[in-house]
Amino acid sequence: MNLEGLNEVQKKAVTKTEGPLLVLAGAGSGKTRVLTTRIAYMIKELGIDPYNILAITFTNKAAKEMKERIINLIGPSAYEMQISTFHSFGLSIIKENYEKLEYKKNFTIFDSDDSLSVVKKIIKEMNLDPKQYNPRGIKSKISSAKNELITPEEYEKFVTNEYEELVYKVYKSYQKKLKVNNSFDFDDLLIMPIKLFNENKEVLKNYQERFNYVLIDEYQDTNEAQYILTKMISAKYKNICVVGDENQSIYSFRGSNYRNILNFEKDYANSEVIMLEENYRSTKNILEAANAVIKNNKQRKDKKLWTRQDEGVKIKYKRLVDEKDEAFFVKAKIKSLLEDGVTRNNIAILYRTNAQSRNIEEVLLAENIPYKVVGGFYFYQRKEIKDLIAYLKLIHNSNDDISLQRIINVPKRKIGLKTIQKIQSRANDLNSSLFDSIESGKELEFKKIINDIIAKKPKLSITELVEEVLDKSGMRQELKNEKTLDAEIRIENLEEFKSITKSFEERYGTIMLDEFLEEISLVADIEEYKDKRDVVTLMTVHSAKGLEFDYVFVIGLEETIFPHKNSLMDNEQLEEERRLCYVAITRAKKELFLLNAKRRRIFGMDTYSPQSRFIEEIGDEFLESLNSENDVSISNARNIDSSIEYKIGDNVTHITFGEGIVVAINKSILSIAFPHPYGVKSIMKGHKSIRKE
DNA sequence: CGGCAATGTGTTTTT
DNA sequence: CACATTGCCG
Numbered sequence: 280m281n282l283e284g285l286n287e288v289q290k291k292a293v294t295k296t297e298g299p300l301l302v303l304a305g306a307g308s309g310k311t312r313v314l315t316t317r318i319a320y321m322i323k324e325l326g327i328d329p330y331n332i333l334a335i336t337f338t339n340k341a342a343k344e345m346k347e348r349i350i351n352l353i354g355p356s357a358y359e360m361q362i363s364t365f366h367s368f369g370l371s372i373i374k375e376n377y378e379k380l381e382y383k384k385n386f387t388i389f390d391s392d393d394s395l396s397v398v399k400k401i402i403k404e405m406n407l408d409p410k411q412y413n414p415r416g417i418k419s420k421i422s423s424a425k426n427e428l429i430t431p432e433e434y435e436k437f438v439t440n441e442y443e444e445l446v447y448k449v450y451k452s453y454q455k456k457l458k459v460n461n462s463f464d465f466d467d468l469l470i471m472p473i474k475l476f477n478e479n480k481e482v483l484k485n486y487q488e489r490f491n492y493v494l495i496d497e498y499q500d501t502n503e504a505q506y507i508l509t510k511m512i513s514a515k516y517k518n519i520c521v522v523g524d525e526n527q528s529i530y531s532f533r534g535s536n537y538r539n540i541l542n543f544e545k546d547y548a549n550s551e552v553i554m555l556e557e558n559y560r561s562t563k564n565i566l567e568a569a570n571a572v573i574k575n576n577k578q579r580k581d582k583k584l585w586t587r588q589d590e591g592v593k594i595k596y597k598r599l600v601d602e603k604d605e606a607f608f609v610k611a612k613i614k615s616l617l618e619d620g621v622t623r624n625n626i627a628i629l630y631r632t633n634a635q636s637r638n639i640e641e642v643l644l645a646e647n648i649p650y651k652v653v654g655g656f657y658f659y660q661r662k663e664i665k666d667l668i669a670y671l672k673l674i675h676n677s678n679d680d681i682s683l684q685r686i687i688n689v690p691k692r693k694i695g696l697k698t699i700q701k702i703q704s705r706a707n708d709l710n711s712s713l714f715d716s717i718e719s720g721k722e723l724e725f726k727k728i729i730n731d732i733i734a735k736k737p738k739l740s741i742t743e744l745v746e747e748v749l750d751k752s753g754m755r756q757e758l759k760n761e762k763t764l765d766a767e768i769r770i771e772n773l774e775e776f777k778s779i780t781k782s783f784e785e786r787y788g789t790i791m792l793d794e795f796l797e798e799i800s801l802v803a804d805i806e807e808y809k810d811k812r813d814v815v816t817l818m819t820v821h822s823a824k825g826l827e828f829d830y831v832f833v834i835g836l837e838e839t840i841f842p843h844k845n846s847l848m849d850n851e852q853l854e855e856e857r858r859l860c861y862v863a864i865t866r867a868k869k870e871l872f873l874l875n876a877k878r879r880r881i882f883g884m885d886t887y888s889p890q891s892r893f894i895e896e897i898g899d900e901f902l903e904s905l906n907s908e909n910d911v912s913i914s915n916a917r918n919i920d921s922s923i924e925y926k927i928g929d930n931v932t933h934i935t936f937g938e939g940i941v942v943a944i945n946k947s948i949l950s951i952a953f954p955h956p957y958g959v960k961s962i963m964k965g966h967k968s969i970r971k972e
Numbered sequence: 973c974g975g976c977a978a979t980g981t982g983t984t985t986t987t
Numbered sequence: 988c989a990c991a992t993t994g995c996c997g
Binding site: 338466530691846 | 982985986
């Protein structure tokens with residue numbers, strides 16, 4: 280096993296395999312390399328069975344990457360290893376033990392929207408005004424409680440006011456509903472294994488024996504449930520290695536607690552601590568800028584990253600007129616980088632909120648610069664896709680009342696509120712699911728459709744099953760009848776869904792419905808199923824954690840955006856924004872551009888914000904301002920050939936997005952439907968990026 | 973029951 | 988601005 284090329288500290292982190300180990304790994308300190316080498320070392324040098332190793336990462340992407348890198352190091356035996364996110368690890372335990380949890384095999388997983396629907400429904404049933412009691416707020420309270428491992432019974436004890444009393448009632452009923460629906464929400468994927476282990480010590484023992492080597496990445500982002508789960512699994516052998524950096528803790532809104540990492544030494548006796556402080560990623564300027572920002576946080580261990588690298592060029596800062604100008608600046612800069620021979624894969628644009636991607640997309644689109652948006656909710660969030668998935672969920676688990684209610688009248692079957700109330704009350708009387716309680720009326724026809732598909736299911740592939748649903752449900756026909764552009768796009772999207780199922784089948788062979796539903800509920804990011812292309816990357820700073828790029832643009836550095844307005848009042852939250860900024864800066868290897876806009880349209884309203892405080896915190900030493908007194912907008916240049924006429928239905932080819940169909944024309948703007956995952960894009964008539972067939 | 977217009981409400985961040 | 992929800996009419 281070749282450990283050359285690792286520094287002394289890294290080598291130690293690789294070879295100290297027994298007992299508790301805390302690796303404090305600063306940004307860019309070669310953490311992933313250490314982790315993968317460590318696992319390879321354990322298997323190859325020490326002969327540890329990969330089956331006995333559990334590695335937990337924070338995102339599916341990280342899990343996938345880690346697995347690939349280990350396979351490169353040691354070959355296919357790495358497939359024996361469990362490398363997954365906390366949530367998919369939890370799910371795998373649930374799958375092996377659903378009976379002990381008193382669930383049926385065909386359980387489903389509720390996504391955040393499903394959970395919200397349940398809460399809304401409960402509030403309605405309690406005859407409360409959802410305006411007065413915001414369902415989102417209540418849902419988030421419930422989720423926090425669950426992640427703190429507080430049961431409804433325990434929650435009741437802490438109730439101090441009317442609102443908490445209400446949350447308690449909703450929480451209790453929420454849990455009951457999940458159970459009746461034979462379903463788990465995201466939080467359950469962590470909690471249920473803990474419950475299982477508490478009630479079945481021998482089950483826990485089996486997992487402890489199996490996973491006698493445990494590795495946890497991004498430990499600073501673990502919440503209470505994840506913390507306890509980790510502790511339980513590793514309690515027997517205590518061969519636990521956690522890796523993290525409290526300066527990069529950015530998920531407290533999800534209950535994560537960076538104190539878990541600070542307390543590690545107290546939690547595990549005889550633990551060893553290794554600090555990786557040499558940064559191999561960024562230039563001195565970038566690294567020092569990051570240090571300058573983070574030192575403003577009071578709550579942190581004092582540690583400082585250093586690098587042997589050159590100073591590099593100063594960070595560029597530019598304040599622009601508005602968000603369009605900002606996007607144009609990014610585009611212009613990217614173009615010149617590309618002309619200098621930089622490849623698109625080495626460029627990223629980072630932002631605080633998902634909504635900010637839009638302006639950038641429009642400009643890149645018009646300029647034929649291929650890009651991908653990572654993590655956007657894009658596809659799976661579309662109505663028609665969610666409807667289709669609801670059909671699949673109901674077919675899989677007929678107890679899923681939430682899915683049933685979503686689609687019982689999709690397409691329109693003249694089943695309205697009255698009918699649903701009727702079914703509901705019969706279901707209550709019979710103590711059955713909505714689906715089982717149906718025995719007459721229009722709804723019986725719906726039931727028949729579902730039952731027919733269920734009967735055919737064993738003989739069908741997922742793609743065929745989807746086809747069957749689109750066909751027999753009447754969804755496709757209804758959209759076809761509409762003959763609107765909107766409907767056409769929806770049909771396109773549904774067809775596109777089949778290309779996902781197909782790529783699944785090509786990749787994994789025959790896949791069962793439950794596996795498929797599982798996958799799409801846990802891996803929301805469609806980019807994961809696509810081949811790597813040479814494109815510019817757009818994503819939130821949160822999604823960028825763990826990644827690196829030669830050239831990084833951070834946009835929207837304004838007070839109220841970054842730091843976000845909701846965080847300005849609370850110092851704890853402000854410090855988290857600052858850590859987020861630290862993450863953003865440290866993504867860059869060679870050059871960093873910081874941008875903001877004087878004026879920005881938010882909710883259709885013009886808003887004016889001063890520059891982000893983080894700009895000043897970096898200071899002139901590392902920062903070069905590109906602002907001058909007489910700045911003018913640069914966003915008026917356009918390249919259009921107005922002589923080309925278009926009509927709806929025209930086939931066009933876009934250099935980046937391939938073949939598309941014109942689905943709408945609004946003055947000089949064309950709406951063109953492109954294949955998945957691009958969807959419908961707006962492009963100027965006659966723009967040089969498109970060619971009429 | 974469906975359709976349409978009026979009204980209102982919201983965006984941090986993600987498994 | 989974009990969308991979801993509500994209220995009213997046929």
